Amino acid sequence: xxxxxxxxxxxxxxxxxxxxxxxxxxxxxxxxxxxxxxxxxxxxxxxxxxxxxxxxxxxxxxxxxxxxxxxxxxxxxxxxxxxxxxxxxxxxxxxxxxxxxxxxxxxxxxxxxxxxxxxxxxxxxxxxxxxxxxxxxxxxxxxxxxxxxxxxxxxxxxxxxxxxxxxxxxxxxxxxxxxxxxxxxxxxxxxxxxxxxxxxxxxxxxxxxxxxxxxxxxxxxxxxxxxxxxxxxxxxxxxxxxxxxxxxxxxxxxxxxxxxxxxxxxxxxxxxxxxxxxxxxxxxxxxxxxxxxxxxxxxxxxxxxxxxxxxxxxxxxxxxxxxxxxxxxxxxxx
Numbered sequence: 001x002x003x004x005x006x007x008x009x010x011x012x013x014x015x016x017x018x019x020x021x022x023x024x025x026x027x028x029x030x031x032x033x034x035x036x037x038x039x040x041x042x043x044x045x046x047x048x049x050x051x052x053x054x055x056x057x058x059x060x061x062x063x064x065x066x067x068x069x070x071x072x073x074x075x076x077x078x079x080x081x082x083x084x085x086x087x088x089x090x091x092x093x094x095x096x097x098x099x100x101x102x103x104x105x106x107x108x109x110x111x112x113x114x115x116x117x118x119x120x121x122x123x124x125x126x127x128x129x130x131x132x133x134x135x136x137x138x139x140x141x142x143x144x145x146x147x148x149x150x151x152x153x154x155x156x157x158x159x160x161x162x163x164x165x166x167x168x169x170x171x172x173x174x175x176x177x178x179x180x181x182x183x184x185x186x187x188x189x190x191x192x193x194x195x196x197x198x199x200x201x202x203x204x205x206x207x208x209x210x211x212x213x214x215x216x217x218x219x220x221x222x223x224x225x226x227x228x229x230x231x232x233x234x235x236x237x238x239x240x241x242x243x244x245x246x247x248x249x250x251x252x253x254x255x256x257x258x259x260x261x262x263x264x265x266x267x268x269x270x271x272x273x274x275x276x277x278x279x280x281x282x283x284x285x286x287x288x289x290x291x292x293x294x295x296x297x298x299x300x301x302x303x304x305x306x307x308x309x310x311x312x313x314x315x316x317x318x319x320x321x322x323x324x325x326x327x328x329x330x331x332x333x334x
Contacts, residue, residue: 001097001105002139003076005087006166007063011052019047019265020077023112027104028075034266036273036283051084059166064173064312065143067187067194068095069132071178071202071264072125073103073115078264079177085301091173091308092166096139098132108155122207125179129212132183136174137191143167171195171312175304177263178202181226182212185242188221189214196222196311198304200263201231204238211238218245222311225252225333226303228259229289232333249311251320252333253303258296259289267293267300291329299327 008014020028025044028034033042066086070076076095083093097105103115119125142152146164153159173196174184181202188194197219204215215238223246225232225239233239233252243250255262261270270284271293288296306317323332 001076001099001107003083003095004163005051005083005093005095006160006163007058007087007090007092008052008055009058011055014052014055016048017051017053018045019049019080020044020075021106023106023110024075024077024104027106027112027114031104033273036270036279036287037277041277042273049080049084051087054160057160057162057166059162062168063090063092063166064171064308065092065094065167065169066308066312067136067139067172067174067184068093069136069174069176069180069183070095070097070102071176071180072119072128073101074178074264075102075104078266079180081265081268081297082175082300082304086304086308089305089309091312094139094143096135098128098135101128101131108157122210126206126210129179129182129186129206132179133187133190136183136187136194140169140172140191140193144169169193173197173308173312175200176202178260185214185219185223186212188219188223189217192221194221196308198224198226198307200226201228201260203236204242211241215239215241216245218242218247220246220248222249222307224250224303224307226263226300227252227254227333228262229254229257229291234333251307254331254333255289255291255296255299256329256331257289257291258329259285259287259291261287262289262291262296263300267296295327295329299330302327303330 076097100116145152147167175198176184177200181199184197233243306319309315310317
């Protein structure tokens with residue numbers, strides 16, 4: 001399953017897209033809301049995004065395309081904030097689920113698939129990443145079908161008019177959180193259709209000693225590492241290996257006082273839930289650290305946009321040259 005986010009000519013009269021479809025919302029609630037609430041305490045189906053479903057496409061000129069892959073076992077809906085931001089900045093963003101591994105995944109008609117295996121074994125994690133890379137390449141293939149006038153929807157449903165013509169597949173980027181960031185790096189290694197990528201807090205290893213091929217070979221195209229507090233190429237060996245072997249443009253940014261799920265919609269969701277449910281401070285810190293949520297969200301949107309503006313649109317961005325007083329929580333790692 002994928003979602004396609006795109007610039008619209010007008011959203012007037014079109015329904016606002018829910019953050020989670022009903023089956024996904026129900027599965028998240030029944031499983032304990034990511035460990036943040038008891039079943040029945042959060043109505044995940046009630047939240048609406050700032051996007052409209054089925055609105056007419058603003059596809060002239062054709063837009064750069066950016067793929068998003070979520071973390072291991074995590075629904076693609078937790079990448080909504082950044083997808084909306086990039087779509088609002090003129091990109092077509094394709095968020096992907098990896099069925100039976102990311103969870104929950106809801107299909108048309110209401111079928112919901114959950115993760116089949118916790119993937120605690122390194123061999124299974126390796127298989128998961130390899131499957132994600134194949135998923136990514138398949139999605140790129142199907143986007144080419146769409147661009148060329150076909151309809152790759154499995155059920156042949158009508159797509160928004162002009163969507164295919166909005167895709168500029170000569171300019172493709174990819175980013176992801178955790179295992180999604182690993183997927184972005186490894187997919188870039190195997191598929192030169194991806195011009196630039198970002199890894200948001202995903203270590204490039206299957207186990208403590210086995211690195212991914214991309215960490216051993218490096219990349220020759222622009223790539224940016226975005227880590228949580230104390231997660232940089234200076235203290236993460238797999239990132240150091242990628243850094244040393246990469247010949248393309250590269251940056252390493254650390255979100256000081258951030259945590260692993262700061263790079264997802266949890267950065268906004270957890271504080272909102274905390275206001276009503278009084279989430280224990282330790283659990284809140286485990287998810288999103290102690291960084292200011294508003295500043296963290298603004299910084300992530302700014303740096304992702306700047307990266308893709310520079311490397312997919314050829315617009316140099318001073319924000320990527322060094323620390324910015326506008327984003328004091330972001331550290332440039334040399």
